[in-house]
Amino acid sequence: MSFELRDRDLMGRIGRLKTRRGVVETPAFMPVVNPVKQSIPPRRMLEEFGCEIVITNSYIIMKNFGDEPGLDVHRLIDYDGVVMTDSGAYQLLVYGEVETNPEEIIRFQQGIGSDIAVILDIPTGWDEPRERVEYTVQETLRRAREALPLIEGDDTLWVGPVQGGAHLDLVERSAREIGAMPFQVHALGSPTEVMENYQFSVLVDMIMAAKLNLPPDRPLHLFGAGHPMMFSLAVALGCDLFDSAAYALYAKAGRYMTPLGTLKLKDLSHLPCGCPVCSGTSAQELKESIKGERERLLAEHNLWVTMAEMRRVKQAITEGTLWDLVEARSRAHPAMASGLKRLQSYRKEIEERSPGYKGRGVFIFSHDSTARPEVTRHVRRLRGSHSPSESGKALLLARAPSWRPFSKSDEFQGLKEALDESLGEAVDRLQISFFSAPYGVVPLELTETYPLSQTEIADPLDWETMELTAELTVSYVEESGFQEVLLLVGEGDLDYTVRERFEEFGEETEKGIHILSAEGPWKKETRGRIVAALKRVLEV
Ligand SMILES: [Zn+2]
Numbered sequence: 001m002s003f004e005l006r007d008r009d010l011m012g013r014i015g016r017l018k019t020r021r022g023v024v025e026t027p028a029f030m031p032v033v034n035p036v037k038q039s040i041p042p043r044r045m046l047e048e049f050g051c052e053i054v055i056t057n058s059y060i061i062m063k064n065f066g067d068e069p070g071l072d073v074h075r076l077i078d079y080d081g082v083v084m085t086d087s088g089a090y091q092l093l094v095y096g097e098v099e100t101n102p103e104e105i106i107r108f109q110q111g112i113g114s115d116i117a118v119i120l121d122i123p124t125g126w127d128e129p130r131e132r133v134e135y136t137v138q139e140t141l142r143r144a145r146e147a148l149p150l151i152e153g154d155d156t157l158w159v160g161p162v163q164g165g166a167h168l169d170l171v172e173r174s175a176r177e178i179g180a181m182p183f184q185v186h187a188l189g190s191p192t193e194v195m196e197n198y199q200f201s202v203l204v205d206m207i208m209a210a211k212l213n214l215p216p217d218r219p220l221h222l223f224g225a226g227h228p229m230m231f232s233l234a235v236a237l238g239c240d241l242f243d244s245a246a247y248a249l250y251a252k253a254g255r256y257m258t259p260l261g262t263l264k265l266k267d268l269s270h271l272p273c274g275c276p277v278c279s280g281t282s283a284q285e286l287k288e289s290i291k292g293e294r295e296r297l298l299a300e301h302n303l304w305v306t307m308a309e310m311r312r313v314k315q316a317i318t319e320g321t322l323w324d325l326v327e328a329r330s331r332a333h334p335a336m337a338s339g340l341k342r343l344q345s346y347r348k349e350i351e352e353r354s355p356g357y358k359g360r361g362v363f364i365f366s367h368d369s370t371a372r373p374e375v376t377r378h379v380r381r382l383r384g385s386h387s388p389s390e391s392g393k394a395l396l397l398a399r400a401p402s403w404r405p406f407s408k409s410d411e412f413q414g415l416k417e418a419l420d421e422s423l424g425e426a427v428d429r430l431q432i433s434f435f436s437a438p439y440g441v442v443p444l445e446l447t448e449t450y451p452l453s454q455t456e457i458a459d460p461l462d463w464e465t466m467e468l469t470a471e472l473t474v475s476y477v478e479e480s481g482f483q484e485v486l487l488l489v490g491e492g493d494l495d496y497t498v499r500e501r502f503e504e505f506g507e508e509t510e511k512g513i514h515i516l517s518a519e520g521p522w523k524k525e526t527r528g529r530i531v532a533a534l535k536r537v538l539e540v
Contacts, residue, residue, distance in 0.1 A: 002157055002184045003219050008355045009322040010373065011211065011238035014314055017185075017219055019115040020155045021074075021082045022052070026219055027235045029226065029310045030055045030084060031303060032245035033077050036064055039248045039299040042079035049307050052081050055243040058109045058117070059088025059098055066108070073112040084116035084243070085109050089161070089189070090224075093123040102143045106150050116157045116185060119147045124165035126193035136163045137174045140189075144178055157184040159221065165190050166202050168209040175213035185219050185241070186210070192224035200230065200339030204237065208346050211238040216353075228259045228309030229332045232325040233339055235313050237346075238353075247306055251298035259309045260332040265298065275304035320358025323372050327365060337368075344371040351376035357450055364457040367464035370438040374451040378439050379472055383479065385443075390481030393431050394537045396530075397477065398488040399495055399521050400436035404455075405448040411522035418527045419534070426540045431482065435498055437461050440472025466497040474501045477511070484512040484537045488530060490521040512537070 007014040015026040033042050033056040045051040056077055065071055073083050087105050088098045100108075102120040109117035121140040124133050140163045151158045160183030164171030171188075178186065188210045194203050211220060219240035226244020234242070250257055254265045258272060265287060271278040277300050281289075286297060316322040330340035343350070354373035362374045403409035419427055432444045442452050461469075477485055487502050489495040499515060506513035516533050518526040534540075
């Protein structure tokens with residue numbers, strides 16, 4: 001196996017991609033190196049910036065240096081790390097045609113010693129009619145099939161590209177079929193325009209359509225993705241490799257990258273970065289430096305922040321805080337926030353593929369956070385935990401006390417003592433659970449376990465989080481075997497929302513739904529009323 005997984009968080013992973021040149025730790029960003037002219041020498045990229053892998057274009061190399069005998073890509077660009085070569089498909093996308101054929105470009109990449117190489121696929125592009133998109137998918141698959149005998153047994157890692165653009169059914173088909181062929185790496189084509197147009201919700205759909213249909217043990221490369229702002233989102237969805245020339249192209253246009261978006265150098269009064277470039281100069285000096293120098297310094301800064309963000313993403317995977325990073329980055333731009341919202345519709349798929357316990361606190365900032373796998377997992381497990389013994393029991397469903405774990409709070413302990421004293425043996429026929437945002441129902445027995453005891457939520461709750469909590473709470477009771485339920489609510493907004501839903505539910509169901517509303521549900525004065533209500537419910 002050329003790809004080995006070391007750690008995971010959400011669908012993101014830290015892996016080791018073994019190439020014949022050496023091992024690359026993923027997720028990894030590879031700067032695009034122009035074989036003819038470089039703004040930062042590739043040797044410096046490796047030694048100073050820590051770029052273990054770069055990508056260059058075999059088609060441009062063939063056009064410019066193809067006649068040189070014994071041509072070696074590492075020597076040509078003076079770089080000792082891992083070199084991936086693209087095939088010319090990008091030039092095809094931009095210029096409409098290339099003067100090579102699939103077999104020639106495969107042989108050429110083998111000849112120059114590419115460590116990772118791409119077949120000559122047909123990029124889908126953007127805004128193309130469906131027939132054209134279908135053609136790009138079919139033709140790429142046909143070429144992939146024809147490439148197999150040429151690359152069999154090769155020590156280069158070969159990339160099988162996935163096409164289909166925003167036509168998700170075609171992306172799925174493309175991924176399924178190419179995933180069945182023996183490629184070592186896959187790549188998702190044509191997201192560049194989607195990213196340039198800031199359509200991050202479309203990007204989420206495209207990545208998921210590809211990811212869910214490819215073999216999970218192969219790395220996925222996102223072609224042309226190089227803005228640090230979107231690394232955490234794409235990694236969270238399972239992308240492992242990224243490449244882009246943005247660091248240099250943006251520099252040419254006087255644009256200064258940050259993990260929270262792009263700024264124009266001319267608008268900067270301060271440099272909000274601690275990289276070697278920004279530590280050694282001021283915004284004023286940078287603006288006033290001569291054009292070539294300014295462009296070089298900007299390219300270096302852009303590459304520094306790009307590499308730093310990738311390290312931040314890896315650290316987040318290791319410590320289990322990738323979701324928090326995705327949420328933080330979603331504040332960079334409303335379109336990024338749309339991407340995060342789109343992620344909600346994949347909460348089930350993400351939960352199924354996320355590792356379990358990492359022991360980190362679960363932070364709920366807003367409704368967006370409720371798509372976290374910890375929440376989805378709790379709800380799923382609770383659903384599967386209903387037992388036949390419930391039907392003989394009554395349920396006390398109480399607004400969660402303010403203190404975590406709920407079971408250890410003074411408020412709850414006081415009530416517990418009162419119940420033990422007054423209900424006698426009937427207390428065994430009582431299940432106590434809490435309702436709490438965003439999980440819905442939390443049985444007493446689970447309050448001290450992860451993630452319930454380690455969840456922090458921002459108050460006051462937003463409307464959607466309250467609706468979700470009420471929905472989860474009602475559907476739990478509906479699916480459970482409990483025939484008699486006493487709902488204990490206070491007077492907060494969440495209490496009102498839950499109460500309203502239970503009033504509606506009580507009219508539709510055969511179950512006995514009793515509601516006890518108190519100004520202070522956990523106050524000492526309320527205990528007598530709770531005990532009395534429970535005595536009626538349990539017929540004591
Ligand atoms: Zn900087």
